[in-house]
Amino acid sequence: MRSQMATTQSTAHAGHPAEYRRVYVWEFPVRSYHWINAVCMVGLCGTGYLIGAPIRITTAPEAWQLYWFGSIRFVHFLCAFVYFFNFLVRIYWGFVGNEYANWKNFFPFTAAQRKEIVDVIKTDVLQVKLHGNLSLGHNSVASLVYLMTFVAFAVQSITGFALYSSMSASWFPHLFHWIVPLMGGEMNVRYVHHLVLWFFVVFIIVHVYLSFYHDYLEGRGTISSIVGGWKFEREKQ
Amino acid sequence: MGNASQSIWGSMQSKGYSRRDFLQFCAVAATMAGLGREGVGEVVSAFDRKAKPPVVWMHFQECTCCSESFLRASHPIVADVLLDVLSLNYTETLQAASGFQAEKCLNDTIQNNKGKYIVLVEGAVPLHDDGVYCMIGGRTAESILHEVAKDAAAVIAWGSCASNGCVQAAKPNPTGATPIQKLVDVPVINVPGCPPIADVMMAVVTHLVVLGQIPSLDDQGRPKEFYSRRVHDTCYRRANYDAGLFVESFDDENARKGYCLYKVGCKGPVTYNACSVVKWNEGTSYPIQSGHGCIGCSEAGFWDKGPFYQHLPSFPGFGIESTADTVGAAVGLVTLAGVAAHAVMTNVRKKKIISEVHEDDQPEV
Structure with missing residues (x-):
C-alpha cells in the first residue's frame, strides 16, 4: 500500500526532485588517517594474533635459514609505529581541522547528541526509524564508539611499546615502560594487549557493516565519502 | 657465631x-x-x-x-x-x-x-x-x-x-x-x-x-x-623462535630437535631473570635447556597466570581451557552472525525502507 502511494507521489512530483548540496566533510588528513589506520589495524590484528598463536609455514634443517616469525614481529612493530604517529596526526587535526574533524565530536554528550544516540539505536538496531535525520559527519553513536577506539588505541600504544621497550635501545619505547611495574609484570601487560586485539576485531566487523548499511539507508555517499571526502546534504525546503 | x-x-x-x-x-x-x-x-x-x-x-x-x-x-x-x-x-x-x-x-x-x-x-x-x-x-x-x-x-x-x-x-x-x-x-x-x-x-x-x-x-x-634482561633474550633456543620453529607438544619431533617452547607455554618472553646466562647447579642447565618451558617463577603473581603449558593465561569465568583467544573468537563470531542477521533483516524489509526513504525524498507539496 505504502509503496503504491510512493510510486503515485513520485510520478506526481516528477520534475521536482529533492535537491542535495555537496559538502566537503572529510578533509585529506582525515581520509589519509582513516586508510593508513585501516591498513595498520588489519596488519596489527593479523600479525598480533599470529604472535600469540604462531603457525609454522615452512621448515628448514637449521634455524638460521628461516626468519618467518621474526618477520611477522617486524611487520607488527612497523605497523605499530606508523599507526601511533598516524594517531598523533589525527589528534592534531582534531584541533585544526574542520567542524567534522573537531575533537569535540568525539564527546557526544550535549542534549541534542544524546537524543541522536537514541535515534541511531532506533535506526541501526531496532530498525524502527529508518529515515532519521542523522548528522552529516559522525553520528553520535559512531562518535561514542570512536571515543572507545581512541581509548583502546591509547591502551594498545602504552602496553605495546612497554612490551617492546625491553628489546629496544631507543628512548622512545622506554617512555611507556612505567606501565609494567604498575600492572605487576609483563605477563599482565601482554594479556591486556592481547585482549584488546579482540575489541578491534569486533570493531572492524561492525564498522565496515554499518558503513555499508548507512550508505544504503541514508543514500548520501557514506562509502564514497571516505575516498573523495564529499557527502550530500538535502537542501532545506 | x-x-x-x-x-x-x-x-x-x-x-x-x-x-x-x-x-x-x-x-x-x-x-x-x-x-x-x-x-x-x-x-x-x-x-x-x-x-x-x-x-x-x-x-x-x-x-x-x-x-x-x-x-x-x-x-x-x-x-x-x-x-x-x-x-x-x-x-x-x-x-x-x-x-x-x-x-x-x-x-x-x-x-x-x-x-x-x-x-x-x-x-x-x-x-x-x-x-x-x-x-x-x-x-x-x-x-x-x-x-x-x-x-x-x-x-x-x-x-x-x-x-x-x-x-x-x-x-x-x-x-x-x-x-x-x-x-x-x-x-x-x-x-x-x-x-x-x-x-x-x-x-x-x-x-x-x-x-x-x-x-x-x-x-x-x-x-x-x-634482572634487566628476559630469559628469552639470551635463550639459546631464541633462533628457533625467530625462525618460527616451535615445539607443538612435548612428545613431537620438534621437541626432540630442541625447537622453541613458546607454544607449549614458555614464559621466557615475559620473565626477567638470569637463568639462561648464569644457569643452575654450577652452570649445568636451566629449565629450557632440559626441554621444559620457563614458568616465569620470578615474575609477580605467576601462580595466577596459568596454566603453565599455554602462553596466554586463562580467561576468567570461562573454564580453565579458554584463553582470551577462544573468548575473543567467540565474540567475533557472534558479531559476524549478528551482522549477517541484520543484513538479512534489512533485505527482508527492503520494500518498506525504500518506500519510506523515497517518500521522504519528495519535496513537500
Missing part, C-alpha cells in the same frame, strides 16, 4: 686461610660485585679493615628453597668464605641455638648494630586475622619483621615469596601473604625466583658487603645486574 668487631681478613686468618686465599677471594668477590680488575685493590683494602657485617636471616611463610639454593652456590670459595665473612647471627634453619638463646642472639644483634646490620628475609608475611598464620616464639611474623627491619641498613627479600608473595599469595590468598617491600620503610632489594639462582643470591650479598651499597635496582626493586 663469630666476633662482629673482627675484620674480614682477621677472621679468615684465624680460620687458617692464607693471604693468597684471601686475595683470590677478594678477586672473585670483586668480579661478582661487577667490578673490573682495577676494583680488586679496593676490595682487598676494604676487607682488610672492614668488620664482618652482622646479618640476620629471617624465615617467614616459605619452603626454605631459597636457603637450599643458596647452599648450592657454584663458587665454593665464595660460598664457604662468604658465610664466614658474614656474621650470620640469626637464622632459624642453621643455628645451633634455640628458644631463649636464639631470641637473645637476634636481640643482641639488633641492639648492638643499629643501622649497620643486614636483614635477609625469606618468605612472605601473612596479615589476615592479625597475622596468626605465621608465629615464631609467640609473636607474629609482621611484628618480628617490623622490629628487625626498623634499624637495618638494608633488607634483601629472598625469592618470590618475599618479593611478591608467590604461591601463598595466589588467589584467593587466604592468609593475606604480603611481600616485604610493602611492609617496611628501609630499602628493600628484591631477588625474586622460586628459588632465586644461588650465584645471583651470592652476588647480591657480595655487592652489599664489598661496596657497602645497594646495587642499582630497576623499577620493581630488582638488581639490574641480573
Whole structure:
C-alpha cells in the first residue's frame, strides 16, 4: 500500500526532485588517517594474533635459514609505529581541522547528541526509524564508539611499546615502560594487549557493516565519502 | 657465631686461610660485585679493615628453597668464605641455638648494630586475622619483621615469596601473604625466583658487603645486574623462535630437535631473570635447556597466570581451557552472525525502507 502511494507521489512530483548540496566533510588528513589506520589495524590484528598463536609455514634443517616469525614481529612493530604517529596526526587535526574533524565530536554528550544516540539505536538496531535525520559527519553513536577506539588505541600504544621497550635501545619505547611495574609484570601487560586485539576485531566487523548499511539507508555517499571526502546534504525546503 | 668487631681478613686468618686465599677471594668477590680488575685493590683494602657485617636471616611463610639454593652456590670459595665473612647471627634453619638463646642472639644483634646490620628475609608475611598464620616464639611474623627491619641498613627479600608473595599469595590468598617491600620503610632489594639462582643470591650479598651499597635496582626493586634482561633474550633456543620453529607438544619431533617452547607455554618472553646466562647447579642447565618451558617463577603473581603449558593465561569465568583467544573468537563470531542477521533483516524489509526513504525524498507539496 505504502509503496503504491510512493510510486503515485513520485510520478506526481516528477520534475521536482529533492535537491542535495555537496559538502566537503572529510578533509585529506582525515581520509589519509582513516586508510593508513585501516591498513595498520588489519596488519596489527593479523600479525598480533599470529604472535600469540604462531603457525609454522615452512621448515628448514637449521634455524638460521628461516626468519618467518621474526618477520611477522617486524611487520607488527612497523605497523605499530606508523599507526601511533598516524594517531598523533589525527589528534592534531582534531584541533585544526574542520567542524567534522573537531575533537569535540568525539564527546557526544550535549542534549541534542544524546537524543541522536537514541535515534541511531532506533535506526541501526531496532530498525524502527529508518529515515532519521542523522548528522552529516559522525553520528553520535559512531562518535561514542570512536571515543572507545581512541581509548583502546591509547591502551594498545602504552602496553605495546612497554612490551617492546625491553628489546629496544631507543628512548622512545622506554617512555611507556612505567606501565609494567604498575600492572605487576609483563605477563599482565601482554594479556591486556592481547585482549584488546579482540575489541578491534569486533570493531572492524561492525564498522565496515554499518558503513555499508548507512550508505544504503541514508543514500548520501557514506562509502564514497571516505575516498573523495564529499557527502550530500538535502537542501532545506 | 663469630666476633662482629673482627675484620674480614682477621677472621679468615684465624680460620687458617692464607693471604693468597684471601686475595683470590677478594678477586672473585670483586668480579661478582661487577667490578673490573682495577676494583680488586679496593676490595682487598676494604676487607682488610672492614668488620664482618652482622646479618640476620629471617624465615617467614616459605619452603626454605631459597636457603637450599643458596647452599648450592657454584663458587665454593665464595660460598664457604662468604658465610664466614658474614656474621650470620640469626637464622632459624642453621643455628645451633634455640628458644631463649636464639631470641637473645637476634636481640643482641639488633641492639648492638643499629643501622649497620643486614636483614635477609625469606618468605612472605601473612596479615589476615592479625597475622596468626605465621608465629615464631609467640609473636607474629609482621611484628618480628617490623622490629628487625626498623634499624637495618638494608633488607634483601629472598625469592618470590618475599618479593611478591608467590604461591601463598595466589588467589584467593587466604592468609593475606604480603611481600616485604610493602611492609617496611628501609630499602628493600628484591631477588625474586622460586628459588632465586644461588650465584645471583651470592652476588647480591657480595655487592652489599664489598661496596657497602645497594646495587642499582630497576623499577620493581630488582638488581639490574641480573634482572634487566628476559630469559628469552639470551635463550639459546631464541633462533628457533625467530625462525618460527616451535615445539607443538612435548612428545613431537620438534621437541626432540630442541625447537622453541613458546607454544607449549614458555614464559621466557615475559620473565626477567638470569637463568639462561648464569644457569643452575654450577652452570649445568636451566629449565629450557632440559626441554621444559620457563614458568616465569620470578615474575609477580605467576601462580595466577596459568596454566603453565599455554602462553596466554586463562580467561576468567570461562573454564580453565579458554584463553582470551577462544573468548575473543567467540565474540567475533557472534558479531559476524549478528551482522549477517541484520543484513538479512534489512533485505527482508527492503520494500518498506525504500518506500519510506523515497517518500521522504519528495519535496513537500
